[in-house]
Amino acid sequence: MHVVVVESPAKAKTINKYLGKDYVVLASYGHIRDLPPKDGSVRPDEGFAMDWEIDAKSEKHVKDITQALKSADGLLLATDPDREGEAISWHVRDVLEKRKALVGKQVQRITFNAITRSAVEEALRNPRDLDTPLVEAYLARRALDYLVGFTLSPVLWRKLPGSRSAGRVQSVALRLICEREQEVERFVSREYWTVDAILASPQGQIFRARLSQLDGQKLDKFGLPDETTALAALERIKAATLRVESVERKQARRNPAAPFTTSTIQQEASRKLYFSARQTMQVAQKLYEGVDLGGETVGLITYMRTDGVSIAPEAVFATRDLIGAEFGAAYLPEQPRVYKTKAKNAQEAHEAIRPTDVARTPQSVAPYLTAEQRKLYELVWKRTVASQMASAILDQVAVDIADPEAKVVLHATGSVIQFDGFLKVYREDFDDRPESSPDGAGEDENRLLPPLREGDGVKREDVKADQHFTQPPPRYTEASLVKRMEELGIGRPSTYASILSVLQDREYVRLDARRFIPEDRGRLVTAFLENFFSRYVQYSFTADLENQLDEISDGKLGWKTVLERFWMDFKAAIEGTATLRVSEVLDALDKELGPHLFPQAEDGHDPRVCPVCSAGRLGLRIGKFGAFVGCSNYPDCKFTRPLVTKEGEGGDGAALAEDGTKPLGKDPVSGEDVTLRKGPYGLYVQKGEAAPVEKGKKAVKPPRVSIPKDMDAATIDLDIALKLLSLPRPVGDHPETGTMISAGIGRFGPYIKHGDIYKSLPKDDDVLTIGLNRAVSLLAEAGKGGRARQPARSLGDHPADTKPVTIHDGRFGPYVQHGGVRATIPRTADPATYTLAEAVELIAAKAAKDGDGKKAPAKKAATKAPVKKAAAEKKAPAKTATKKAAPKKAADSAEDAPAKAPRKSKAKPASADPD
Template structure:
């Protein structure tokens, strides 16, 4: 039996590390977090020193049982989860759970930390263990308590006023606010017209262009020319003054050095992978996790290819620097190697510098040499990390910028600029991507003819072009991550989950890779900024992250930080609760659009439980208000009254077939067409406002065919059916849906097999399972339910009767005993 147990969080990591350690070690995985805060109000109690109630995750039981069995026979237990706060928390939870089971008595329990999954790093970490860091654990507890209190205290208030909102979050809400405020900027933006002017110059060695820098003796700026008339008049003046030639009045040449970007942090990796590879943040982290945990590389075996990918640090270890310098000298020449290593400082004041930057575990593994062992995504990301790390230790690139000023007469001037690479340096390997190019960077790589002051060049033409100023761009995943980092919102490990949460909760959507807030997201932000201003403020959020960092560094006590937070936050919750109960809080996001011309009732738009909708009338009217869902591209914040009134054109009658009306409508689950009892959902390309009868009948016929062929097999006396579904045959009893093994013919399934498979794989059914199946199964389920109810009532009656009889017997016994005592006392007195 193994005398040493080492626990990591993922099976892939366990598999890799298992090969590095001897037979005396057993390596097991916890499969991530094993406990979390109980998801109910009161699980964090401010009145009991912020006591936290924890519960085991549903999926952790079988993995923990395996760990418990191994712990019973181990002399030493090494907790080797990830080297960050979350990893420290997992180790702490494991030690807490095992301690309560008495599994740690007489055993040596230590924390093991390594930032790369390589044999040398793992063996060194095991040889130099430490205790679990109370500071890091306290920082984790504070973060979970903060997130819990914000979520469970604000969300119930939110639900009463923002129907459809799932929850508020301490970090996600300020991130959403960034997106919402950017959208408001875009909507408020007023575009301005301006005209640019460019001279087309001819020279024997090379033609080139030059941009206008002086017009009529004044500096030419963006809005010097604002309309076509003025631009063409200026062009005519310039052409007349030039008389076919421009004179060179100044030639300047300047060399500058461009330093390589530092090696990757979590944030910069996510940004660059988004820009260069088109990876969403979550995908970047998933692929990086695989590269970190280990890939099988031929005879070398399974090895981690990059260092830990959740870090703010831009520093590299001495060993890594030495290896990178060897690779540069060998592959790119000694001339591209600086005299000493390049060192970088993090620009982010909130950075946690506990670990190294993200780098290859061995720079000797060139991307092209191991490409055959990697998936396409793994190859791309590894190549990015490798090139960035190598480039960071190379000499700067030397750029030569040449500027030539040319005049047309005495009042007008143009400038031509070109930048050429004199010494490539790090550009031989890698160049950082850009979200948007600056004007002076458009000249990169452009060469100009050799000219000197006094030379003249032929002016072929002066070209004018119309432009309009553009609003600020919407956030992409890369630029949002950059903004989150700059504002101090969240930490490296949270960026991907923040973005996923905003999308999952339908607070934002991605359109052409850019974030747009939904109406729900905007209304939520309006509510929070109105009533919980401080808690969605960027400075407050960043300040709380600083406090958590201080706890992690042992510079602050977590209970003190929590008490300071709760004092103000708890009071704010009480204040808003009283306002809500007193009906002082107004529903946010109601847009008044005017009056319905037919009824004279008010027309408005708002967000409801099933999305945005328009409304005619109010709840105070005698008649119920009319409602109509907004179309997918519409928003309550920019819809017009006429557009809103058009929405009330549904349901539309498309025609009559065999005496039944065919209509198009929109319901809680989307747009659909209907004939008789058959409803058929519209496809993405269909529009309920324009769909025609023929198309509607096609969809209805498809649905009817689907229903007719829905039931594959039924079993007498049972609610279980074998059904056809979107993804193939499956089992259902009305309450649960279960899987059928792929190699089994669905028509041959027996009742015994169906019952067993439904028990093993059954999950709650969502929205029914077909018209024919629904009616048959519903009756059986109802019958079963009725039988159970009758049986339950009989049992309850019997129990009640027994209970009553027991009570009566107990009362009699008490009375009898009391009577005996009274008689005894009386006899005693009489004797006396």
């Protein structure tokens, strides 16, 4: 008997069906250990020794594997066929060896590019040893990311309060976004004109031509710079007698794109499906690990982390057979198409991403897939089929039309698809074209010109001049940013999704209309790194380091050699900032970000002049909440302007003082001061001040309420503040129940309440003004599947103690409960189909993480002890009670969430995330 270890339970479930009783398939649930997030986990002075830590959840899975090995002959490591998969296998083997679980056991590594019966059986026939260079490349990358994150981030926190962290590749990706934003801001729009004529052929067919030459001069984009010249050219066309001067015809062939790689599937899913990079990889993972197709679990696509573009010969032949049968011989090229990767070192590449069986058409598997899975599978299937189809053939025609002296020349083009070829199945999208392109770029290919011959006269139907303005370079989308990072050699495709997520999670950037816009916090970090750690955010340096990591994986370079070279220079750069003063940092950033923070005013006045005292100058300052703009005359002038804010958390008009407050007026009833304030959790309004605390009594907080995220703090005056402080307010009686509907602001934002049903208000609804009809409508939506909480239901009795296991709809989402243990259901799981077995496993993992899974006894319990035990309790040492007290645990489920986050927290260094 052999134990087979894979990463995920879904993969284990699928493979288990292919193997016989001589195999036990277990999941490691990803990496079983990692570097502890603390100083000293990587020690350069000890040959880059690393400390690894197994968390409680992974410990359970390791014990399961260890137990299974006791009666097994050997271990088969069947994790994913890439660097991370090799690393997971190495971790599993290393831990098991240290626990003496592999004594006398044969350990082998097997890989397969698709989870199908034939692929798994082929892998079993061809086992191998662990790939040492691939493991060393992982170790080097992990050490680099840790050293950068845990060495550079503290410098950032000390010199630039309010910053989150810096990462080796994350910071370079952020620089790309910030530099593009600077290009947009510096862009000066330029006016230009075009003149188009609507003409009719001798047969009366209408077509359009554009003025291209005037008086022997070819007109470039700015050939007609203003309205005067454009209208003059228009009159010249109206006065001219026009005929066809030349007709040029040619045929063009368009070839299909290669099958998907990790990078291209992320780009195309972003363009066509509006999927984020992370969403694309999550859905692809499900398709790869297996889907139940009416009783048979099958992996539908090959491994989705690859930079290869070739596909297996048998898959090529199967695709060609399908093309011939479905589309006809005309769509089948004489020879199979062969694609080659452009990657310098495709060490993670196997096959491209393709269907495991092209005969499984999107229509045939659609009933078994979710909407997201169906869309992505269809994209993969069509791209694969198209990659082996015949080229598209286009007939292109270019016509010049002129007056007899050729002083006025117009140009017209037409293109018609003569044979659609692969376009019958698939067209690639590009989303970085200007939205309005006056030269016709992006128009449909079927733009047909009428039959025209040289010398034909044409009739002028209309002439018009159009004004245009040049557009700034487009901001990056996820697709275009991934493409640009790949072009520069920054990071690797398998890490792009996590890099983009980290930038958003740390609020360095935001997505607006699917375009990345850097937050001021992100611009500050980028400016700091460019000024004081320039080398480490250079594109060439980062790309060169990636190439060195690839050489390690290829066995051409020692991993510790790479680390030593990097650490020697990086350590010196860090030590060079020891004497760096915060004032020096502020001066450098103020100079760098000045054009952004203080843009030139339209009326010509100095944007740095303080608007309050008029004598001081505005500049970058640092406070306990991070960077802000303040007056140089502080403390005489207390004008400040927030710099780093979330949407709705104040803005330039909030003008909070240095102490984080802004007076709004007095309550006309109580006479107390009403103020706008900034606390650790955002902006809020408060009435009055906290009263002095008497000894032995609790402090009484004054009335206060948080500012909704969608409310502009600059618009908050005394009237609005008093309305906010009066919440919750009655909206009206529900027409069906007669029960009052109220509106208020809670821990999670604005809401309406009707009985026990709560409904969060959408972004466009105002908690202060929402009316009864709108409230009833929103509550009706909640009843149809919104966030109205559903009743609990039983999944069955727990096999260990026959107590019920129940599933609940919590404030943060669904969770399962057994006794006092609650565990949040993963977002990828469907609560409606969640099984008892899955719930039991989830609860066990939660219990293992929290110790024995029991909550600490309430403090009141001690006072309820019987009187006769009091003497014995007095004799017990005081430290016994504290020693046995259950540690305060983090909230894992919706119902465990604390009311407030800890006041003091440190940002997690970037090294905790890939790259």
